[in-house]
Amino acid sequence: MIAYEWVVWLILLFPLAAFVLIGVLGRYLPEGGGHVAVGAMAGSFVLSLYVFIQVLQQGGLGGAFTPQTIEGFVWIPSLLPENSIKISLLIDNLSALMLVLVSFLCLLIFIYSLGYMHEEEGKPRYYAEVSLFATGMLGTVSADNFLQLLIFWEIMGLCSYLLIGFWDRKPEAAAAAKKAFLVTRIGDVLFLVGVLVIWNVFATLSFGEIQRKMASLYPGTLTPQLLTLIPLLLFGGAVGKSAQFPLHAWLPDAMEGPTTVSALIHAATMVKAGVYLTARAFIFLVPLSSAVEPPFTAILVIAAIGGFTTLFAATMAVVNFDIKRVLAFSTISQLAYMFLGLGAGAYIMATDVSRGEAVDSAGYSAALYHLFNHAFFKALLFLGAGSVIHAVNTNDMREMGGLSKPLPVTSKVMLFGALALAGIVPFSGFFSKGEILSVTFDAGSLNSGFYLLWALGVGTAFLTAFYTFRLWFMTFRGEYRGHQHPHESPPVMTVPLMILAGFTLVSGLLAYPMQGFGNLVFFQRPEAAFPLLGVPFQHLLLEGVSMGVAVLGLALAWAVYATKRVPAERFTASRGGAFIHRMLTKRYWIDDAYDAFGRTVVYGTARALDWFDRRVIDGIVNGVGRAGVVVATGTDRFDRQVVDGAVNAISLETVRTSLRLRQRQTGQVQSYAWVVVLGIVVVIALMFGLSFLQRWWSGLGR
Amino acid sequence: MTYILSLLILIPLVGAVVAWFVGTSQRLAKLIALGVSLIETTLATLLLVGFINPGWAVFFGAPTTTPPPTPGAYVPLYYMERYSGWSQFGFNYIVGVDGLSVPLIWLTTLLTTLAIVFHWDEENRPRAFFGLFLFLEMTLVGVFMSLDLLLFAVFWELVIIPMFFLIGIWGGPNRRYAALKFLIFTQTGFVIMLLSIFALYFNSAGVNAAVYGTNANTLDMTAFLHGALRHETGTLATYLTVGLQIPIFAAFLVGFLVKLPSFPFHTWLPDAHVEAPTGGSVLLAGVLLKMGGYGIFRINLGILPDATKNLWWVLAVLGTVSMVYAAFVCLAQVDLKRLIAYSSIGHMGFVLLGASSLTVIGVQGGIFQLFNHGIITAILFMLAGSVKHATGTRDIPELQGLAKVMPQFSFVLAIGFFASLGLPGLNSFWSEFMVFVGAYGSPNLGEMRRLIIIPLISIVVTAAYYVYTMQRILFGEVPEKLGHSHDLLPWERVSYVVLVALVFLVGFLPFLFLGMINTYTAGSFPWLGGL
DSSP: OOTTTTHHHHHHHHHHHHHHHHHHHGGGSGGGGHHHHHHHHHHHHHHHHHHHHHHHHTTTTTTOOOOEEEEEEEEEOOSSGGGSEEEEEEESHHHHHHHHHHHHHHHHHHHHHHHHTTTOSOHHHHHHHHHHHHHHHHHHHHBSBHHHHHHHHHHHHHHHHHHHTOSTTOHHHHHHHHHHHHHHHHHHHHHHHHHHHHHHHHSOOBHHHHHHHHHHHTTTTSOHHHHHHHHHHHHHHHHHHTTOTTSOTHHHHGGGSOHHHHHIIIIISGGGHHHHHHHHTHHHHSOSOTTSOOOHHHHHHHHHHHHHHHHHHHHHHHHOOBHHHHHHHHHHHHHHHHHHHHHHHHHHHHHHHHHTOOOOOHHHHHHHHHHHHHHHHHHHHHHHHHHHHHHHSOOBGGGOOOTTTTOHHHHHHHHHHHHHHHTOTTSHHHHHHHHHHHHHHHHHTTOTHHHHHHHHHHHHHHHHHHHHHHHHHHHHSSOOOSSSOOOOOOHHHHHHHHHHHHHHHHHHHTTTTTTSTHHHHOSSSOOOOOSSTTSOHHHHHHHHHHHHHHHHHHHHHIIIIISOSSOTHHHHHSHHHHHHHHHHHTGGGHHHHHHHIIIIIIHHHHHHHHHIIIIIIHHHHHHHHHHHHHHHHHHHHHIIIIIHHHSOHHHHHHHHHHHHTTOGGGOOHHHHHHHHHHHHHHHHHHHHHHHHHHHHHHHHHO | OOOHHHHHHHHHHHHHHHHHHHOOSHHHHHHHHHHHHHHHHHHHHHHHHHHHOGGGOOSSOSOOBOOOSSSSOOOOOEEEEEEOTTGGGTOOEEEEEOTTHHHHHHHHHHHHHHHHHHTTTOOSSHHHHHHHHHHHHHHHHHHHHBOBHHHHHHHHHHHHHHHHHHHHHHSOTTHHHHHHHHHHHHHHHHHHHHHHHHHHHHTOHHHHHHHHSOOSOOOBHHHHHHHHHHHHTTSOOOOSOHHHHHHHHHHHHHHHHHHTTOTTSOTHHHHHHHHSOHHHHHHIIIIIHHHHHHHIIIIIITTOHHHHHHHHHHHHHHHHHHHHHHHHHHHTOOBHHHHHHHHHHHHHHHHHHHHHHOBHHHHHHHHHHHHHHHHHHHHHHHHHHHHHHHHSOOBGGGOOOHHHHOHHHHHHHHHHHHHHTTOTTSHHHHHHHHHHHHHHTOTTTGGGGGGGHHHHHHHHHHHHHHHHHHHHHTSSOOOGGGTTOOOOOHHHHHHHHHHHHHHHHHHHOTHHHHHHHHHHHHHHOTTOBOO
16 A cells, blocks of 8 residues: 555546646746746656556565556446546556656657757747646556556647647648547547447456456456457557557657657657557456456567567667657657567467466567657657757767767766667667567467568667667767857756666666566566576577677668768669668558548548539439429419419418418518518417317306 | 526626616616616525535525326426416427526526627627627527426527527628528528427327327427426327328428527538627537537437437537538638637537437437537637627737737637646546547447547547647737737636636536436436446
């Protein structure tokens, strides 16, 4: 039990309060309320740390901490109290760690923003939106059920939309914001369907309840098909949020937002929510009961998308000249590593479960370990890129070069980040990436498809080192090619950078004091094995392979972009090379295809249906109206010439008058309404009158 | 016995007459209208508060039900009033409310007040204008509380008149066509519906005898409501036969579908909205459409449950088609107001889908959607009015960069759009989510439940047209001719603040309304399936 458990609510409420306060009063505050945002975030961070330490003290590392639900209030009441949908927070190993991670990164990036956004207009809007975003992310990782997760998830999506479009006068920003919202929305709908299915199968949405009910519902209510479908639908949401193939197209464009936003939302936190969701979906992937057949198909899909996307995104990073877009592609690729790790890990775990053996959760912890490390080094790289952009006023690496002299701090911290991303020992990326690849290789002995995915992963490790150092060399080495007067950023920006740079070293080694990262995030059992040391020899070999290719990639980048011994043009000289280059710059034409689909199919359908509505449906309506007028005119003539001449006029006078009222040409629309009023009055009078008459009559009779 | 319901009908009627005869100046007319509507809103709020928590109903006593004389289950209807002066004809003055009608009554009074505030600068025939709003309020409140079929029909018909004038006199250039179209459409629907009322009347003696012990034909809706409930719970064997219920159901449904409106009876709506003055649109979309939904729940589900169990698929198909169709049509609209009008059609599709699910959560979601859509669409139509007022146009291609010139407007627009596209945390997410949960879990569907993906397409397209519209009108450089557009006017701001606050309040605390809706479905439809 966590002492003073209500403080967990405060973790969410601090940034929410900052959002409201800055939203209302931001205009009158210094720095547009930036200090308020930082202060609120600091409060959240301290409380998160408090919760995390409590979890650790109560045996979090040994797996002795019982997940704790902090009950809130009922959102949707139901007749049966257990079916009511509540807002509650969940504290377990994973969420406690995520709370600390998210609040810490938010805090650093908010502080950095004080410098980076200093000269921007619209600071209150910026700080209000990032504070709301922090609420969304903290709520996502502390949600106790899937619906609540979805709600905070979408709040993040909203903030992402608003912040990508922060520079509202730039048409590119508006288009990118739209694209981001719509593409992730597709994933969100799948997630929503997943929630619907879960609710209908389990009659609850809380993680713990679902896990408890799993075995009793299988295979009756929870058919094997549904068990495969549910995690895939949830993964659909993750694909959108974490920008995996085929919903990856929004993330590179999202770089139109301020760099701090790219660092925070589109690298360190929000895009990780997809990985987090998939980790939560492990209750479906690895049911932990030998009575339930694990959904291997779903696991393979997750691993395959991860494995494919990681190489796919890395290839596009190689040819890009926009410093932020390179990092964006890299983010997609690294997130894909995490999905690969989750998939491979789930496969091994599920096999263990179905064989009734002890569960080896190495893949699960490796993926989350990579999430943890990547959050630090990618935030560092983005913020470093922000510092560079701040200095040279462009994103284009062709107009940079030689910046290590004017920007000594930035160049050094970015070197740390680059080494971590490339996976060079002893920087953090090495440990987690190597671990993911080892697990994938292990899974190969169960399903040989994983050997292919491992090969993709190793290929990516090569490309990662190459494009990372291409970026670093192009930016910091050689001659300056731009026309600005670059200068180093103020300490408010460089100090967070240095802290993050420190973490690229520390976060990787953190696994040692806790005897393996798996001990911290554990899924069902504490983990004995930890990376590099304590793993079998073949893993050392595997780690060696992943690092070896990284060094090769680094060397190639050095040869091409630092010494220029191998000119870059050589790659595009041949026709095949030129074609590949063009294909990669065009991002495999996928974005163009999506745009064309939207323009022609979706918008075309819209236009066609609009035409249908105006011409066909309304045409029928107007046609009926006209036909009515024609009939009425005919009847009128008939009435005047035939009936009227033959029959006594007294009774027909009323009929004729009413029939004449269809003469719209008089233009007196009001007269129609008067007829309606009159009609009603007559009907009411008749009913009352008849009623009285009847009463009077029966009274007479008596 | 309290007279709160009759008072709610009477106050705006008196107010309308006073505004018409006494409101000689614009100022006087609008002050009278505002005062009367504020009194009405206060009373309705007290009523609502009593339903949120019976312990808070201090002014006219906690809500109590009136059981029928015969023993057995009965539908809980609160604050009932019954005058039987003319009962030979089967007509009684009966009013009563429950968790279905109270939110709608409150919505009516609130939106009327805000519409009056929004038109604070209306100079064209002010006393007729403001008087008509109060009259409209009276008729709408009457529809939602009438429990006699004739009374219901009279109020239903009376609603058309003030709306007809509001469009026909204060509307845009093509107002005559729009007003006439509105009149003919709804009138036709009404006449078809009237057939059902007659049919019910001539077959009511048995039900009346079983429930009220009087073997005579009646127009008393409560006799049918109680009878249907007892029939469904198995204590009343003979009720209207299915063969009889089906045609009655169908004819009622036509009337309600026209009002809702649903595909293919919807084309009056865009025209009416484009021409109507802002306040008229607010009430038209905010409340008038809800009459259709109200009728479906009160009469089709409440009185004709056997037919509903047979014909649920009609609702499901029409609801789904309306949702998807309207969403696509929205994407192609140029006029902002026309876009919002079509979006209303789509959102009313949710109501049909929820009702068709015949599950507790789906029906609750449909009812909740009525309320939520009323709040959101009021914001959206007011925005269309504001932008026309400020820039002189509503055409999306001519608007650009409004985030710079009209920041407050843009802020409200973003909230309204996101609320309307069902962003979690804002009010309509809950109702849409519940409808989907209900529809997916509907026992009717069986294996066909995977078709849920079709209405879900509309969610993506809805997001697309809203976000696309925002991209075009809020972002970008400000064109020269929009450079001097004023932002929201003070009285407009009042209306927006109230509605936006509600969007958030209901979004965070949906149980405020879901509690009474839950009580309603539990009392009226214990036979519904699902969770």
